[in-house]
Structure formats: C-alpha cells, structure tokens
Amino acid sequence: MTTRTDDAEDERLAAQAQTGDRQAFTLLVRRYQERVFRFILRMSGARDEAMDLTQETFMKAYQALPAWRPEARFGTWLFQIARNVTLDLLRRRRTVEFIPLDTGLPDGAALDPQDAAPLPEEQLADKQRIQLLERALCELPVEQREILLLRELENMSYADIAAMLNIEAGTVKSRLARARVAVLAHYRHHAGEK
Amino acid sequence: MTAHAPDMATLSAYLDGELGISERRQLDAHLATCRPCALQLAALQALAADFAKLPQENLGFDLAGVIEGRLAVAPRPRGKPRTARWWGLLPVSLGAAASIALGVGMGSALFGGAAVTPRVTAMSVFDTLPPGGLCLGAESCYGKGARK
Numbered sequence A: 001m002t003t004r005t006d007d008a009e010d011e012r013l014a015a016q017a018q019t020g021d022r023q024a025f026t027l028l029v030r031r032y033q034e035r036v037f038r039f040i041l042r043m044s045g046a047r048d049e050a051m052d053l054t055q056e057t058f059m060k061a062y063q064a065l066p067a068w069r070p071e072a073r074f075g076t077w078l079f080q081i082a083r084n085v086t087l088d089l090l091r092r093r094r095t096v097e098f099i100p101l102d103t104g105l106p107d108g109a110a111l112d113p114q115d116a117a118p119l120p121e122e123q124l125a126d127k128q129r130i131q132l133l134e135r136a137l138c139e140l141p142v143e144q145r146e147i148l149l150l151r152e153l154e155n156m157s158y159a160d161i162a163a164m165l166n167i168e169a170g171t172v173k174s175r176l177a178r179a180r181v182a183v184l185a186h187y188r189h190h191a192g193e194k
Numbered sequence B: 001m002t003a004h005a006p007d008m009a010t011l012s013a014y015l016d017g018e019l020g021i022s023e024r025r026q027l028d029a030h031l032a033t034c035r036p037c038a039l040q041l042a043a044l045q046a047l048a049a050d051f052a053k054l055p056q057e058n059l060g061f062d063l064a065g066v067i068e069g070r071l072a073v074a075p076r077p078r079g080k081p082r083t084a085r086w087w088g089l090l091p092v093s094l095g096a097a098a099s100i101a102l103g104v105g106m107g108s109a110l111f112g113g114a115a116v117t118p119r120v121t122a123m124s125v126f127d128t129l130p131p132g133g134l135c136l137g138a139e140s141c142y143g144k145g146a147r148k
C-alpha cells in the first residue's frame, strides 16, 4: 500500500531520474523491485523468468521515463510496464486465453453466489486454504488473476486499477467480484479433497 | 424482506471500501439483518485474509545494483526522436517473436558480459520445474495444455 508521502517521494525521484540522474532511478528500482518481482512471479508462475522480466521492466521503465508524467502515479505506471512485459511472455507461451470476460454483462450479473457459499470453518484448514488459493491463482484466466493481485496484494484502488488496465471502474468492480467468486468456488470444489 | 441473491459485486466493493457513503450505509443496515449477505461478506473477508497469508517470495538479491550497472553502459533515454536501440532488437520488445524463448541468454545478452554477478548469471538459466513453492504440481497451471 502506498501513502501520499511515498507517492511524493516517487514523483521526486522520477522527476530527478528524468533529468538523467541514474542514482535517482536506482533508488526507485530499490523501492519497487520486490513488489514488481512478486507481481510478475504470481502472474507468470516461474521464478527465473520473473527475475528476468523484473529486470526488463525496470530497463523499459528507464527508457520510457521521458514519457512519464506526474499525473500518472509512478507505481501504477511501473506496474503497467510490468504487466505488459509479463503478458508478452504469456503470449509467447501461448497460454493466455483472452476471453472477453465482461462483455454484455451488467455489474454483478452472472455471479452465482452459490459458488461462493461459505464453507464451515473447520472444513478447510488455514494451510489448505493457502494452497488452494495458490492453485486457484494458477488456474484463473489471466484477467482475473491480475486484477486480484493488483487489489489484494498491491492494494490498488479501483481508480488506479482502471487506469492501469485501461478499463472502466465499473468493470473493475464486476471483474474483481467475479475473480473472487471464482476462487471461492475453487475452494468449495476442492473442499472434499485431502 | 424477501429472499434474494446477495449482490457479490456490491459486497466485494464494500469490502474494498469502494462504495459511496450512502450505498455503504444502506448496505451496513442490510448486513445487520440479512444472514446470506453477511455470510458472503465473511467469505470475501476470509479470502482477503488468505491473500495476506500467501508466502512472500523475494528476489534474493539487490536488483537495483544490477540495474545501476546496466544503466552505466546504456544510452541515456530521450523523449524524441525515437531511434532504434540495441534492446529494441530483443524479442520482448518485438512482442511477436513467439518462437523465441526469452529465458536463456536474455540476461547475459543484455549485460554484454559486463557487471554480471554470479547471481545474475543464474537468473538466465531456465527452470523447467514448476515454480518453487508456487504450484502444487498441477499440470494445467498457467495455461491449460500449454505444454501438450
């Protein structure tokens, strides 16, 4: 989660880096390297590739820096680059299924609450839930995986997610809900397995 | 109140603090009396708690230092005009080079042999095993049938 102070510091460093101050950029890398790495790792599922892509993200960010404007939150802008770099990889793997998840569905439609019906607490132990969550993240369509990561791990606001993914805030709301229901359905589906 | 299906999108936005004040108050009041909605909200809250408990993976080294070394030999970026640059030749930049795997050599090619630490070299080694600790061996992970 970023604070206003963090944002101001990002902005200051990014503006400095724009003038050619490499040290300022290095500081930005240090501020974001772990978060960007985790996002890419969870998106791609491969550690070595995630390391390479994290580097690539920052190199691309450095090159694109002249185009960055303070109106765009630096972190959001950086994650956008990380996302593009990762989607490129997934496309090369030919594993991305670009399904138009939200077309034609009004907010909240097609969400079957039955899918998310709560389980009795004792049915799934903590550890099992975490394992199921990791597995669910693997199996979700990339659009649902990324939006969950941005919200749950990066704590991004709907407005920031909308800006980053270039979608409407209403779409963020419905896609996120659908992704959550999908994970809960996954829990439910595997609840009987041991 | 008549039986109704909980509105998952609204509950999910409520959880995220993304509802307007009046909508939020309305839902507050509703949740106090509607057990199905309250249970759904609890499920969403538990899910959020699970996310917070995911193992934190780390890079394991200071990438910033590596980047610093790379920038020292990289041309300084300019807004305009856009000229072809050496990293523009990388498959990633081209985006469409579907047949070329990124992994091996990406790091080393970029580094041009300079400022490469042993750790960085290790990064470019492709790992054909499932990602450490991330996947529970589900073959379908990250794309069904990708490797079939």
Ligand SMILES: [Zn+2]
Pocket (backbone or CB within 6 Å): B004, B006, B030, B034, B035, B036, B037, B038
């Ligand atoms: Zn209700």
